[in-house]
Amino acid sequence: MSATTVRWTHAFIDRPLGRLGPAHDFWTAATDTELSELRGDKGEFITLLASGADACVKVQGVEDGPGGAHLDFSVEDVPAFVESALRLGADSVAEHEGWAVLRSPAGQLFCAVPWHGESVRPPVVAGTRLDQVSLDIGPGSYEAELAFWSALLPDWASLAGALPEFHVLKPPTGLPIRILLQRLGEDRPASAHLDLACADIGTAVVAHERLGASVVSQGRHWTVMRDPAGGTYCLTGRDPETGGLPHRP
Numbered sequence: 001m002s003a004t005t006v007r008w009t010h011a012f013i014d015r016p017l018g019r020l021g022p023a024h025d026f027w028t029a030a031t032d033t034e035l036s037e038l039r040g041d042k043g044e045f046i047t048l049l050a051s052g053a054d055a056c057v058k059v060q061g062v063e064d065g066p067g068g069a070h071l072d073f074s075v076e077d078v079p080a081f082v083e084s085a086l087r088l089g090a091d092s093v094a095e096h097e098g099w100a101v102l103r104s105p106a107g108q109l110f111c112a113v114p115w116h117g118e119s120v121r122p123p124v125v126a127g128t129r130l131d132q133v134s135l136d137i138g139p140g141s142y143e144a145e146l147a148f149w150s151a152l153l154p155d156w157a158s159l160a161g162a163l164p165e166f167h168v169l170k171p172p173t174g175l176p177i178r179i180l181l182q183r184l185g186e187d188r189p190a191s192a193h194l195d196l197a198c199a200d201i202g203t204a205v206v207a208h209e210r211l212g213a214s215v216v217s218q219g220r221h222w223t224v225m226r227d228p229a230g231g232t233y234c235l236t237g238r239d240p241e242t243g244g245l246p247h248r249p
Contacts, residue, residue, distance in 0.1 A: 003077035004084055006153060008118040009177035010058050010072040011133050011194060012111075015229040017044060017061035022212070023229035024059060029211050030196075031057060032125040050122035056176035057122075057130055067231055069133050069192040070108070071177065074115040081112045088151050089144070105148050106141035106190040121176045126207060127199035129240040134180040134195050138187030145190070146181055153179075162245055163220070170243065178243050193231075195222070197238035204235045221245065 015023040024035055024046065033048035033055075044061035058072070075081040082100045086092060093101040099113040122129075137145045146167055150158050157170040161180070169179040180195060198204040201223055205215060212228040221237040238245050 004075055004081045005155060006073045006075055006171070006175065007115040008054070008056070008074035009171065009175050010056055010074070010113075011130060011177045012070045012072060013057065013059045013194060013231070014062050014067035014069055015059065015227075015231050016065075016067055017042060017063055019229035020044075020046075020059065020061045023227065023231070026211055026213065026228050027057070027059060030125075030128075030208060031122070031130055033057070033122075053120045053122040054118035055122075056118075067229075069194050069233075070110055071133050071179070071192075072111040072113050074113050074118065076115050078112045078114055085112070085152055089148050090152075104135075104145060104190070106135075106137050106145040108135055108137075108145075108190040108192055119174065121174060124199075124240040126204075127240060128196045128204050128207075128235070130194060130196050131176060131240070131243050132178040132180050132195035132197070132236075132238075134182050134193050134234070136182050136184055136191045136193065138184050138190070140187045141190065142181070142183040149179060149181065194233040195236050195238075196233065197240040197243055198235050199240055201235050201237050208235065 013027055028048055031048055033050050036047040036049055039045040046059050047055045048057045049055055085102050089105040091103045093103050101111050103109055149169055153169055155172055159168040159170055161167050165183040167181045205223055208225055213225045216224040216226050222234045224232055224234055226232050
């Protein structure tokens with residue numbers, strides 16, 4: 001196994017700094033987790049701690065814009081992973097002690113961080129699991145973005161989605177977060193959102209509404225929701241254990 005192989009993944013919930021309280025309350029309830037201590041100069045970072053498992057979801061307060069989502073990739077050799085990403089077309093955004101912020105060719109932020117031995121995936125919670133980050137890419141950048149992520153993550157399975165505008169990068173067994181690339185109908189800046197796999201979407205919608213979320217729209221096998229901090233995410237009709245649609249990986 002290469003030192004640049006991704007050993008763990010974290011999905012980041014990015015929300016405005018002024019709305020972190022509602023974000024913390026909602027997402028701990030939705031994922032049956034507890035909050036770590038606040039980190040950062042402005043208390044902008046926090047981890048959602050799962051009992052008996054390793055954390056794979058964090059929350060970050062952002063100063064500009066409505067927020068969204070991004071991925072952290074945990075590796076044994078951060079500089080080597082960064083070098084590989086830059087060679088494939090990423091840009092360096094910030095270098096920190098031991099970790100780095102990068103930008104994909106389409107403009108999606110992601111981070112390279114050290115692996116600390118995480119290996120135990122959090123369980124399914126009330127028929128749902130937060131298990132996917134969707135990268136929403138305009139048509140002019142989509143093919144290059146798909147090529148970038150496929151090359152950066154060579155040991156992840158590359159799978160056509162259920163619809164022509166979707167493509168899945170499925171991680172090796174044990175890693176908690178998948179990547180969905182969604183080709184948008186028009187060119188606009190790249191963004192990202194979270195997807196939860198749900199045994200029953202209707203049941204999950206009711207549960208999330210009780211926690212303060214609201215329905216935005218409904219798709220073919222997903223429902224778009226808005227959390228109390230104003231961020232959108234999707235409840236999707238995928239198997240919470242496998243991540244795939246029925247009869248699909």
